[in-house]
Amino acid sequence: MNLILASSSIYRRELLQRLQLPFIVISPQVDETPLANESPEVTALRLAQEKARKVAATHPDALVIGCDQVAMLDDIQLGKPLIHDNAVKQLRMMRGRTVIFHSALCLYNSATSQMQAEVVAYEVRFRHLSDAQIENYLLKEQPYHCAGSAKSEGLGIALIEWMHGDDPNALIGLPLVALINMLKNEGISVI
Secondary structure (H helix, E strand, O other): OEEEEEOOOHHHHHHHHOOOOOOEEEOOOOOOOOOOOOOHHHHHHHHHHHHHHHHHOOOOOEEEEEEEEEEEEOOEEEOOOOOHHHHHHHHHHHOOOEEEEEEEEEEEEOOOOEEEEEEEEEEEEEOOOOHHHHHHHHHHHOOOOOOOOOOOOOHHHHHEEEEEEOOHHHHHOOOHHHHHHHHHHOOOOOO
8 A cells, every 4th residue: 555645744754754664745735724613633633634535535545644733822723824924923922831732643544444543732831032032043944834933853942941742743743653553553564
């Protein structure tokens, strides 16, 4: 069976490469707008499943990995900032506060229609950052395609006071611990 990553994220691609399994990448082109009154966990899970199903529809004999991440600051959903001004606003809101990143993972077997899905939460406490520190960070790393405007796997680690969760890969957007278990359920051993 082909293994397909249904994502346009270079970060998820890099994470999946760590498992040293052959795979291809297909961008699913799914509308990521949250539905009214939808919790962050439900939004992330729904989108991960939609991405996997969309790619699976054209690949009848594949294991398709769908992912999505929703970052929450209290009751505010933080998406990808896309531009500098939005990233500045996000980081100003997050300074000195805790953000929960909900990373959803779905492994869909298009041959059997079996779907495994899970949401992995990861808590991040941001440092009390000055406006100058925020500007300096954004100019150096430009994390405009990352939910929450920071890349923990890069210089963004300097923004973080502490992190807590079961799988640090979930913070980057692909919970590898859960994926390894799902692949094992499909008869694929990573090692």
